[in-house]
Amino acid sequence: MELPRGGLVFLLWSIALFFASLANRAVGIRFPDRIPELTPTSQRPLRTAVFALGSFWRSEAVFGCLPGVIRTSVGYAAGSKTNPEYRNLGDHAECVRVEYDPKLIQFKQLLDVFWSSHDSRQVFGQGPDVGDQYRSIIFTNQTQEARLAAVSKEREQAKSRSSLVTTEIQQLGVFYPAEAEHQKFELKRNRFLLQLIGNMPDEELMTSSLAAKLNGYAAELCPTIIQRKIDAKIDEIVKNGWPVLREI
Ligand code: MHO
Numbered sequence: 001m002e003l004p005r006g007g008l009v010f011l012l013w014s015i016a017l018f019f020a021s022l023a024n025r026a027v028g029i030r031f032p033d034r035i036p037e038l039t040p041t042s043q044r045p046l047r048t049a050v051f052a053l054g055s056f057w058r059s060e061a062v063f064g065c066l067p068g069v070i071r072t073s074v075g076y077a078a079g080s081k082t083n084p085e086y087r088n089l090g091d092h093a094e095c096v097r098v099e100y101d102p103k104l105i106q107f108k109q110l111l112d113v114f115w116s117s118h119d120s121r122q123v124f125g126q127g128p129d130v131g132d133q134y135r136s137i138i139f140t141n142q143t144q145e146a147r148l149a150a151v152s153k154e155r156e157q158a159k160s161r162s163s164l165v166t167t168e169i170q171q172l173g174v175f176y177p178a179e180a181e182h183q184k185f186e187l188k189r190n191r192f193l194l195q196l197i198g199n200m201p202d203e204e205l206m207t208s209s210l211a212a213k214l215n216g217y218a219a220e221l222c223p224t225i226i227q228r229k230i231d232a233k234i235d236e237i238v239k240n241g242w243p244v245l246r247e248i
Helices: 005-027 056-064 107-116 143-158 191-196 202-207 209-218 224-239
Strands: 047-053 069-077 093-100 136-140 168-171
Touching: 047 056, 047 107, 056 069, 056 093, 056 107, 056 209, 069 202, 069 209, 093 136, 107 143, 136 143, 143 168, 191 209, 202 209, 209 224
Parallel strands: 136 168
Antiparallel strands: 047 093, 047 136, 069 093
C-alpha cells in the first residue's frame, strides 16, 4: 500500500522526535535545533517583517524571544547605497528581520512590540545612539500591512500632541544582511549561554530559533514570563549536570 505524502512526513517526524528525545538526555537543549527541516513550525508558511528601531543588536533581542517568532537576523535597509557595511552604511538604517508563524503571532502584535520597544519621537537617534542609522521605520510588504502600520502610527501619535512621531512607513526594498559579528550579538557576549547550546557556528546561530530566543534572554528583553521560564530551564540543566565537565 502506498503511504500518502502527509503520512510519510508524519512518520519521519515521529521517528525524529523519538531519537531527539533520546539524544536530548545526552546533549541538553541543543538537539531539537539541529534538525530544523523536521520541526513542525518550519513546515508552516512563515511571514517576514522588517523594522528599524535603533541599534539592531537590541532590536534583534526584542523580537527574538516572542512566541511565534521563528528566526531573526539583522541588516541594513531604507538607503540607496549598495552593499552597505557597518562602518560604511551610507543612508541605510539598522534593521531587524523577523520570520514569524502567522498562526502564532500576527503583524499587528509585532507592531505593538515595535511601538513599546523604542521612543518613536526621538529625533536623529535612539536612546544613547546618535545618528540617522537609528531612525524608526516600519517596512511593509503588502497593502494590508501598510494599512495596519498607518493605523498603529495614528494611534501612537494620538497619545500625545506634544511632539511628532518620527516613524516612517515604507515598502521594503533590498534588505542587506549585516556582517556575522552583528548577528545574535547579545547572545555572543554571553559565553555561558553559547556553551550551553554547544557553541553553534555562526551560520547556525543565524537560523536557529533557540539562538533567537536566547539572544533576547541574554539581553533581558524577553517578556517577563518567558525570561523566567528560560531561567528555570537553565537552572534545571545546570542542576542535572549538563554540560558535564569530564576532565580537567
Ligand atoms: N550603542 C551601541 C550601538 C551599536 S549599534 C549596533 C554601541 O555600543 O556602539 O549601532
